[in-house]
Amino acid sequence: MNAAQRRALFERLRALNPHPRTELEYSTPFELLVAVILSAQATDKSVNLATRRLFPLASTPRAMLDLGVEGLAQHVRSIGLYQGKARNIVAACRILLEQHGGEVPADRDSLEALPGVGRKTANVILNTAFGQPTMAVDTHVFRVANRTGLAPGKTVRAVEERLLERVPGEFLHDAHHWLILHGRYVCRARAPDCPNCAIADLCEYRHKASAPEAGDVRAAQRAPGASRRPAVGRRRG
Numbered sequence: 001m002n003a004a005q006r007r008a009l010f011e012r013l014r015a016l017n018p019h020p021r022t023e024l025e026y027s028t029p030f031e032l033l034v035a036v037i038l039s040a041q042a043t044d045k046s047v048n049l050a051t052r053r054l055f056p057l058a059s060t061p062r063a064m065l066d067l068g069v070e071g072l073a074q075h076v077r078s079i080g081l082y083q084g085k086a087r088n089i090v091a092a093c094r095i096l097l098e099q100h101g102g103e104v105p106a107d108r109d110s111l112e113a114l115p116g117v118g119r120k121t122a123n124v125i126l127n128t129a130f131g132q133p134t135m136a137v138d139t140h141v142f143r144v145a146n147r148t149g150l151a152p153g154k155t156v157r158a159v160e161e162r163l164l165e166r167v168p169g170e171f172l173h174d175a176h177h178w179l180i181l182h183g184r185y186v187c188r189a190r191a192p193d194c195p196n197c198a199i200a201d202l203c204e205y206r207h208k209a210s211a212p213e214a215g216d217v218r219a220a221q222r223a224p225g226a227s228r229r230p231a232v233g234r235r236r237g
Contacts, residue, residue: 140183
């Protein structure tokens with residue numbers, strides 16, 4: 001995929017969804033941190049169901065620490081791997097209080113030093129909470145980047161670095177949201193919806209089904225951000 005095609009890809013995704021957001025529900029950087037830790041190997045929907053009950057009770061590191069591991073686990077037991085996630089969140093809260101004045105740090109090293117926070121989680125926090133142009137590569141972004149030819153790579157880190165090199169600067173802040181949503185709702189792993197994909201004519205996927213012509217209005221209407229599903233990433237409160 002050449003530079004002109006990459007620009008066209010993001011121009012179309014932006015036209016369909018000008019202000020993309022994470023589908024996780026949160027009101028503060030701390031709530032986002034907790035939600036992202038909980039979302040590992042879990043759906044955003046399952047996390048939102050749990051945090052809608054959790055955050056009214058504990059929305060700060062101190063309140064979460066006071067719940068303790070067992071108390072927190074009771075609120076997130078519907079989420080996969082909840083016991084380990086509860087331990088990590090409580091341990092992270094202790095570090096936030098002892099080393100960061102109870103605030104979520106806005107630098108990668110400090111974030112990755114928190115239990116349960118890896119590079120992808122740090123990228124989500126830096127981008128979504130603090131507006132930094134990072135690239136969080138999850139399974140959806142990895143698939144779309146490779147399948148379309150946008151930024152092929154054999155590892156998550158390779159795809160991240162290639163995306164940072166290839167995505168035009170004006171799209172960089174929102175790019176990972178667009179790619180996540182496109183992979184989640186259109187460029188699905190087992191059944192990609194190629195006939196209703198707004199970027200199908202730009203895509204290099206050799207197994208794609210018959211695709212619309214460039215600019216097909218019907219494809220645009222069926223892409224992420226259209227009226228067939230609720231607005232993405234609406235924050236709580």
